[in-house]
Amino acid sequence: MRMFIFPNLSNELHAMQKAGIVISPWLAGLSGEGRLDAALYHTMSTRTREFAHVHWTEEERVRVLHHLPSPDRIPQIAAHEIVASTAVCLAHERTGQVDVDESLVDEAMNRVNQFVTESSFGTLLQLYMLVTSWENQNALRHFGEIPEREYVLGSWHRPWVDYSLGEELMFAALLGNVEIIERNHHRFVRLTEEGRLALERASAMLEQAGYFKQRLQFLRISQFNLYDAYGQVTDEIWPDTPQQRKDFVRFVGVKPGMRVLELGCANGPLTFEGGLAEAVKPDGQVIAVDPSSGMLARARTKQQSLQIDRVEFVHGRAESLLFDPGSFDLVLGTGFLHFTDLKQSIPEMTRVVRPGGMIGSWHPLKANLNVPFFREWFAPLFALAAKRAEPPRDYLLDSEVVRSEMAAAGLVHIEERSMPITTLFHDPVKVVNHFIRGVGWFSEELAPLPWKAREDLIDDLIERGTFVCERFTPEERIFRFPGQAIRAKRPVN
Template sequence: MFIFPDLSNELHAMQDAGIVISPWLAGLSSEGRLDAALYSDMSTRAREFAHVHWTEEERVRVLHHFPSPDRIPQIAVHEIVASIAVYLAHERTGQLEVDEPLIEEAMKLVTQFVSEHSFGTLLQLYMLVTSWENQNALKHFGEIPERNFVLGGWHRPWVDYSLGEELMFAALLGNVEVIERDGHRFVRLTEEGEQALERASEMLEQAGYFKQRLQFLRISQFNLYDAYEQVADEIWPDTPQQRKDFVQFVGMHPGMRVLELGCANGPLTFEGGLANAVQPGGHIIAVDPSTGMLARARTKQRSLQIDWIEFMYGRAESLPFDAGSFDMVLGTGFLHFTDLKLSIPEMTRLVRPGGVIGSWHPLKADLNVPFFREWFAPLFELAAKRAERPRDFLIEPNTVNEALVMAGLIRVEERSMPVITMFHDPVKVVNHFIRGVGWFSEELAPLPWKAREDLIEDLIERGKYVCERFTPEERVFRFPGQAIRAKRPIR
């Protein structure tokens, strides 16, 4: 039986090198992310690269006595380069389109990684990730019709090639078997395959791969969510005024140098009154990890002709500014998307002594509300298998307070600012929360593609039924919301 070696160090090195092995990012042909000529050129380069680097010595080192799958090395290079290019496109432009310079940059990253760690290591990492995708789907469904497995329709619909070679190789390794029943053939995991899946899951979890995967999915969803502002105002009708209340609460005044985190497309910056409060004598640097959102914010800025705001890409956990650069560091609706152990110390570092940091964010809510429980029952059922509540990214009460004190901040003040949420339109609500902002993304991330899509469609249909049974007033949900501010002490 073939067993993957411990690749934990290699997984960390992969992430440090900017290598993205994410088949779900590499779905190119169906979305038109590459034109035909560029796609063909990339395929040729991938084939030539694999031919040069997949030597007999590497094959023996990686696969031992097992025969080498003919196309997998070439496909691995193709998918990895495509994944990196799509990821870079999301980071740079917030769009799906991939051009030749992005392909060149991706190829350079792959070449550098191979020169430092070997092609065999790159292939092992690719096989680890894709075998997890395949085996995780088989574990979830129990069995998959052979044709659906080979075409990837249930778990990897973005591929434009047959998974037949992967199936044969997995069967040769003893991880899957093909059975026949009533004239139809099905693929299922063997006991050895379940053990291999468990080992791969542990390795990927410990190396932070799943965390990175979830982060990429969230950012790509935000980038592509063009209807965010319109739908958000329908679902959260009180938030425009609450943002203005928050600006007053933190004590903003003209002339300040301000860092706004998680600015999205500018609902706090513009409509929330932040720009007006700072006025031309001040300066705002507004940061977001979604380049798509930033593009939309800059469009607003041009229409309003406000020149004392600078929009830039960045994450709250690590920012390229000197310590004490700002009079105030703040944001709304962003903190729950960050790693608090990193973001709050970073906010503290960036504000000057005597300056203020502030946030307005939703907190975890009691979801045991009749209409909600009925509408989102599939999520409760997933969580019940672990004897837990559904996983989401919202923050527990007191967590931020404790983190602010731990970071050395003083005069911590908070105000209850509930987030009134209207569950009005099933399609808009489900697409906003599930496909858009990624609420419950941790719950859904382990699901194979088809299972996730089926669940989302089920939520929409259930929502239609719930909207008939419950009045609009019964479908209003109050998330606890916390507005909080604190000062950096003067020493």
């Protein structure tokens, strides 16, 4: 029965992602503030309710559910949630904020309508039910059981919803995926064995379709968009980086008059304080790219205050650069390469640099984390990894991988320099918010956790950090990441 409701939807998931449709991005850690004002929310609710009423026909119901009873509110909720989610995603892309205006709702509605026209409303509903059932069942697997009231409210695993999950609970129980037990006059929801098998199948399908990868990318970008304290805290935690950025500009050979593409520019620490814009004077140009619209907005504000006109900020990703081949004399960036897919980003960097031009990067490398203060502070992350008998997952690179990918892209004269990154674990709140909520270190480890488990773990890290800072001296809490500055040339022929 479950396999019938959720056939292999991998192709449909790919089509949904290609259409720019998102389901529940609030799982990425956004607060409930902002988004839509009351009037716009009411208008969108009316439009999505009418949309579902028109498209959820008896024919679609039979095709999707066959003999199962139709969950009355789920089609309406699905349309509402998908349009709202897509609009919030568009807001992140366009402004770096979570506030949604009418134009974004219109565009989200158009995307959903186009998808339904090309596929069907039933397919869209199946995708929604697949994703949300995974959220529900994954939480039950993690916690073992959830009080029925908390489950229905979604407070442990889907706090971004503003409706009851009671109908989803009843439908899951009808399918045999969950059961409700009573203990000491309290009711709890837990997975059945059938539910565990359904979760495994859903997880495999979502993994195959790249859903979890997209989910993680949105988690990183949304957190980075909303991280207002990045500039200040970065210089506190990495005190040597202001000078090291200047050293990197010299290392890669920035010269006056060059047209330079900077990737992962964030709020402009390399562009401005690092001297990149200054180095191309008087008639050079810097095009600075970042996937975080929030960071770009802060960079433009900084640019206005400094009154520098030879820099242009562009929203984009290193894996798909919207520039012609050979457009730049130099392509570079600091602290960005480890966030990218190297097999896409390095060939793209090579493509847009002219023959004879250079590409360069300075980035942290994987480090030995078996340091007393660090193991004690971040013990919960080590405990998660220990279940797989692995070190904690992070996005940092091994020392040889960049050189190897540069060579594979056809680059020559590859040179590198060790540029270690001194890191001060000085303030528990700032450190945890910077690494975990801000730049998303260990996001691979935390992303599969349900909302409440992730928030509880972050709170625990702050509390443990307070204790560690009392036990270890400031000198004992200094950590040095290996850092790799590397440059390479695109051959002339």
